[in-house]
Amino acid sequence: MSHALRTASGGRINRSRTVRFTFDGRELSGFEGDTLASALLANGVHLVGRSFKYHRPRGVLSAGPEEPNALVQIRRDAARVTPNLRATEVELYEGLAAQSQNRWPSLQLDVGAVNSLLSPFIPAGFYYKTFMWPRRAWQWLYEPRIRAAAGLGRAPAQPDPDSYCNRFAHCDVLVVGAGPAGLAAAHAAAESGARVILCEEQPQLGGSLLSEQEPGEALGEGEWLARTIQGLMTHPRVTVLTRTTAFGYFPHNLLGLEQRLTEHLAQPDPRQPRERQWQVRARQVVLATGAIERPLVFPGNDRPGIMLAGAARSYLNRYGVLAGRRAVLVTASDEAYRSALDLHRAGATVAAIIDVRPQASGELAEAARRAGLPVHTATTVIGTSGRLRVKSIRIQKLDAQGRPEAAAERIVCDLVLMSGGHTPSVHLFSQSRGTLHWNEALQAFLPGQSPEKARCAGACRGIFSADAARRDGQSAGALAARDAGLAVGTVISAPRLLETDGAAAPGQLPQPAGRPAAKAFVDWQNDVTSRDLSLAAREGFRSIEHVKRYTTTGMATDQGKTSNLNALGIVARQMGKAIPEVGLTTFRMPYTPVTFGSFAGYSRGELFDPVRTTPIHDWAVRKAAVFEDVGLWKRARYFPRNGESMHAAVTRECRAVRSGCGLFDASTLGKIEVVGKDAVTFMNRLYTNGWTSLAVGRCRYGILLRDDGFIYDDGIVARIAEDRFHVTTTTGGAARVLAMMEDYLQTEWRDLGVWLTSTTEQWAVIAVQGPSARHVLEGLVQDADLSAAALPHMSVAPGRICGVPMRLFRVSFTGELGFEINVPADFGSAVWEAVYEAGQPHGIAPYGTEAMHVLRAEKGYIIVGQDTDGTVTPDDAGLAWAIGTRKPDFLGKRALERPAMRSPDRKQLVGLLSAEPHVVLEEGAQILPDARATPPTRPIGHVTSSYYSATLGRSIALALVRAGRKRMGQTLYVPAANGNLPVQVVSPVFYDPKGSRQNA
Amino acid sequence: MLLINCPYCGERPELEFVHGGQAHIARPGNPAECSDQQWAEYLYRRDNIKGVHAERWRHVHGCGRFFNALRDTTSDQFLATYKVGEQPPAQPRKATA
Missing domain, CATH: 2.40.30.110 (Aminomethyltransferase beta-barrel domains)
Known part of the structure; x- marks a missing residue:
């Protein structure tokens, strides 16, 4: 059956390059330039999936991103499995392996289809109504079963081996969509001197023109398409991005673009990124996003072989595939007649054209009649037949009031084309918070004024014909360039909307009285029928947002691209309201699904989060330290020797400090240099302690409160000079303490002459703690007296160690005789190793944060954030002695006097x-x-x-x-x-x- | 992602800034004279405006300066930014991008 339905010639495929692929394991072939959908149709395969809820057989509905049915899983290897891809967008490559979804054991025979028989019992909202008792059963019975039975593809179980990248870009004019309007807009903007980015989701430029047999005919100008594409591709100011979807419109003209780099390749280079996500900030945006054809809602409208009229035309003209041999067109607009005419010209039989409107007198309808195609106006469809492929359609005449009359007629066919007119793609415009207006003549929501620096052009604003869209784009592109600040000459005027482009109202086709025998689908992907929507309205749902959530219409991966307007029409009719009174649901990003990988970009593995390491980190690694994360820092937790357990190592490290000497890397401590003539005033206002009396060369334990009286941070503060303090903070608090200091300095006490400098990473801090600490350092320190008299506990002295300048602190967080050596970070590692060597005769042992925690807890020293939680006052923590009671004010002082704080x-x-x-x-x-x-x-x-x-x-x-x-x-x-x-x-x-x- | 106009650096993406709460709340000059009620209001009471709100921002990953902004909380659009110590612009222009 290979290529049974391929036309003898024509299309934009490369017939000299055969491409082999598999579908559910079956070996098939297509041509270079095919999509998976077009190749399947060329092989006569219409049945491509089972529906979400009822497991009904489904075929290809569309030829684009709006596809609700033909979702497939593509497998390259065990880790490279992508579910829920639209076959209409999957480019064929040699060896492509696709699988259908949501069926078991096979697509032809699916056990889940029993749901279809149970369907009277599973109406809209059945989850809420049915699985209510017993309540506990939801957890272990109902939800797991429902989840197993429903769903589409399966996510891969292995980590994604591919890489993804991201990129920021700026431009004068960003044009979204490369159909006639977008191409013309990009060209006009670039010719006006603008830097332009043109983004197009398809692999080729041209948009709807690619589905024309003769694009020149549609435009009235033969060479325009080829010439414009050539001009744009070689233009120095234009960046053309194909296979790139603009998925989100964010404030201030920031658009997210997802560029697929390797999806179409048979053997991608594993080093090449799979996708690139762009964040483009544009001075001006032109949205030329086109329109999506609306399906018609009639009983049995979901059988394989029933598709959008425009899709059949795309398959024929772009891919050289006849979607069927005996077609019936059901339409509510003139435009769809083109599909019947093209199929007829290509040799298919057009068994009937069913036009639901009372008359069809347009040019195209006349052309169809002249070609001898039987046109039935004022006629509706009341049913179809065929299990795995449509076999016939039943039609019925409508009377003057639009009610079905007379006997039904059955027409045999293998292809039903439907068209309810076109819905402008206002997704991005609406995401940008642009308002929409209902146009009665076109039966469509059209974009109004944009709140962003943006404009719409072409079909997405109701200018449907290719030539008018081109002129509209030309005008929009030139205006965008002008508004981006470029000198632009005369701008052609934009074309007017044409009422003849209109269609019948969205909603369900008229049906005879009584209960219809078959379901009429509105949302194919989520299996929502017109009956579900009517039921929701009858049950009292008034907001379209609530109807959406209750029935799940428009909530599938296609986000209702084909269904939203029909759903709205049905609900409005049931409520007796006009469509604009009911209103639309909100459009949200993404336009089509975007992979998580592309959002993660480079931020994976080691690049997920920055890592901060101290100058002594490499030494600790060599000593096989076990590390822990403290914020972004890697801190050595303990240094196991000879396979020690953590308990044994910590015990040994603690003993070393208490009986001899321990060596600790305290470099992560936050350090802020507070300098200036008003430094002491600033410290007095900020910290609870009194600082005026602190002599140069002395240290004090400082507590910082928030103004609500609770402990915010603590640390040792040293007075280096009259106008200079060396403030230390907790490891985790360094940034927020500096921010708080800056805040008060910049906004409350702007008269103070104080400068703040973060020195956290400028100083390496080596703590030498234990009874032997002084002996260890004696031989290394120059220009400083280590004696208890010269350097008592809580003091600081300048000096040198191993010839390196230092600030030597005599402080202890262990309760032992202790020093903290501050040296410039670049010397940290060398000094550390020198101290370690000098300490060998004294049994010096490096200790980690775990021993540090034990040692300080033995002394009752708190750790802010562990022993405090944001509701602890200094008195609560037993630190009332650190409050400068004679100071008139400090942060938190007034709050500490509130009654609850003194309880x-x-x-x-x-x-x-x-x-x-x-x-x-x-x-x-x-x-x-x-x-x-x-x-x-x-x-x-x-x-x-x-x-x-x-x-x-x-x-x-x-x-x-x-x-x-x-x-x-x-x-x-x-x-x-x-x-x-x-x-x-x-x-x-x-x-x-x-x-x-x-x-x- | 918004563009925010730092009064010192010009327009920069939102990522470079942090929000700093409501603007124009001065710390009382002499806290000892405040009643408990007044102090609690200074500490905890903030406006929750639907519409134009004056708030503090800091260009933390740029110049590091604090400044004030008028932002429309219904549209998330910045109407004006101004330096600390300046009065808010009297007639903010309409919210546009």
């Missing part, structure tokens, strides 16, 4: 010791006052930090507990899997409460 019943930071020393409480666990409490009960607090302390030989925890400081010594309870664990409330400082070790 004795607030949650306060305490320590917890579980009754069983080896049990480490769950962080986040709730705390109950009563051993017998069972849910539901109100907890009085929660565990914020919890570790096993090797130093203390038992577990410890920090917690926020209501009125916690009054509960010292009390026993509380922490619910766990095996009952409520008793815990004792203790001071949050577990180790060296007097601080003698850090002052050593």
Whole structure:
């Protein structure tokens, strides 16, 4: 049956290049230039899929992106499987393997088709009505079954091996669509000096002209198409993007374009990106997006072999394929007569032309009569027959009131063409929030004024004839260039709308009284019938948006491109309203489905998120550190030796710090240099502490509140000079603290002379902590006195280490004698290694964030964001001592005086010791006052930090507990899997409460 | 993606900016004199305007400066941007792209 329906000549296919492909495993062939749909039709294959809900046999309906039926799955290999592709847009390549969807075991014999027999029981909204009891069954029975039975293609199970890229571009004029209007617009704009991007979803330029046997005839000018395409392709100011869909219109003339780079290739280079997503910011936009033919709604209108009239014409003129040998045309407009005439000329029998309008007196109708084609006006279709392919159609005359009269007549056929006129493609225009107006003569919504710098041209604004569309585009292109600021000469005037381009009203064709025997489909892809829509209206749905959601009309992957207007017509009629009174549903991006890969673009794998590493990172990698993510930072969590567990490594690292010396990379700490004559005033207003009395060379633990009184950040602040502070922040808080400082400086205290500089990445910070820390550093440090007298706890000194300038902090986040060496980041790695070498005789051990957490918890030092949650005041955290009470104001001061902030019943930071020393409480666990409490009960607090302390030989925890400081010594309870664990409330400082070790 | 006109740098894509809440809310000069009610209103009460709203923005991935903007919350269009300390333009033009 190969190519049985291919015409002897004609079309834009390359008949010298045969292309082999498979459909459901069956080997077939087509020609270069075919789509999968045209090649299937050439082989006489109309049955290409099963419908979504009723599993009805379905054929190719259209020849473009609006296709609702012919969805296929294309498989290149196990990972490259793409479901739900429209066969009408899939370009044929050698070896293409396509499969039909939603059928089992085969397309011809599909078990799911039993749904069709059950259809009286599955009307609109049946999910909501049927599967209500028992309620729990929804989860384990109904939903999984419905999901298994419904659905279209299957997503691939493996990661996508292809790459995708993205690109930003600017232009003077972006033209969407390369039909006669778009080509003319791009040409006129470019000739006016504009930089133009022309984007077209098809592989070739020409749009509707590609479906003309003689494009020159349609335009009245023979060489225009070829000449214009040639001119655009070679124009230095024009970028032509084919196979590129403009899928979204975003504010301020930003359009998203998806360019398919390898989909049409038999053997794509695996290094080549599969798609490129463009974000184009255009000074002016010309939308020349064309129009989509409207199907007709009549019983049995979904059988394979029933297609849009224009589609059959495309298959004939563009692909050289006769979609059938004996055709019936059903139409509500003049334009569709062209399809009957072309099929007739190509040798097919046109058994009848059924025109639902009372008269057909246009030029084309007359031409059809002259050609001897039987034209039946004032006639409707009341049914069709044929299981896997249409076999006949039943028609009935209409009386003067448009009601069916007289006996039905049956016409045998193998192809039914239908046309309800054309619906302008206003998707992008509407996405840009442009308003639409109903045009009664054309029975169509047309674009009104655009809120963007954009205009529509050609069929998408109701200028349907090719020649008028071309003139419209020429005018629009020149005007766009002018509005983009280019000098433009005389602009030809745009053509007028022609009433003769109109069609009958959308909706269902008149039917005899009583219940029709067969379903009349409105939305092919979601199996929504005219009866479903009428039912929704009868059940009281008034908003078209609600009707859409209830019936699911227009909600499939085609987004109702062929169905929306007919659905609207049916609902309006049922409600007794005019179409514009009912209104349209909202158009949203994307115009056609866009792959996730193209949105992800380069942002995959290592490029998904930036990674921040410290100067000591590579050393830690060499030492086989285990890392954790802290924001974007990679931080060494622990350094396992000889296959140690985390517990063993952390225990060893903690012991090293407590008994000898530990080495810690604190480079991720946020660092801000606050400089200026008003630096101290600024710090006084910002932080809770008093800074005036802080001497140069000394450090202080600072707390930053929000103005609502809650802890925002904390850190050590050093006074480097009278007018200079070295402020440290938490690792995660660095950016937001700087932003907050900038905010107050720029907007509230604009009179202050203060400059802020982020120095987080300029300093490498090496913490040397433990009783031997001073001995380790003694041999390395120059120009600084390390003695306790010269450099006491909480002080800072300039100096050099290994010849490198440094700021040496005597600070401790471990409770031991400690130093934090700040050196320029480029020297960080070298200094770190020198300290590590010098520490060997003292048993120095690098430790990670996990040991750091344990060590600080033993000392009761909080971590902002772990032990605080945005509702904790300094007093709650036991830090009231850090508040400069004599200061007139600081951020949060006034809020701390509100009654709720002073309540004795607030949650306060305490320590917890579980009754069983080896049990480490769950962080986040709730705390109950009563051993017998069972849910539901109100907890009085929660565990914020919890570790096993090797130093203390038992577990410890920090917690926020209501009125916690009054509960010292009390026993509380922490619910766990095996009952409520008793815990004792203790001071949050577990180790060296007097601080003698850090002052050593 | 919107274009936002930074008063210091000119038009830049939305991605370079962060929103900073309602504009023209000055921190009371002497907080100690505020009643609890007044302070709570300063902290928490914000307008929720349908229409033209004055708000703070920061060109965080550009010059880093804070500025104010009039934005129509119904159309998401910026009507005007102006520097900190300046009064909002009295008659914002109609919302157009």
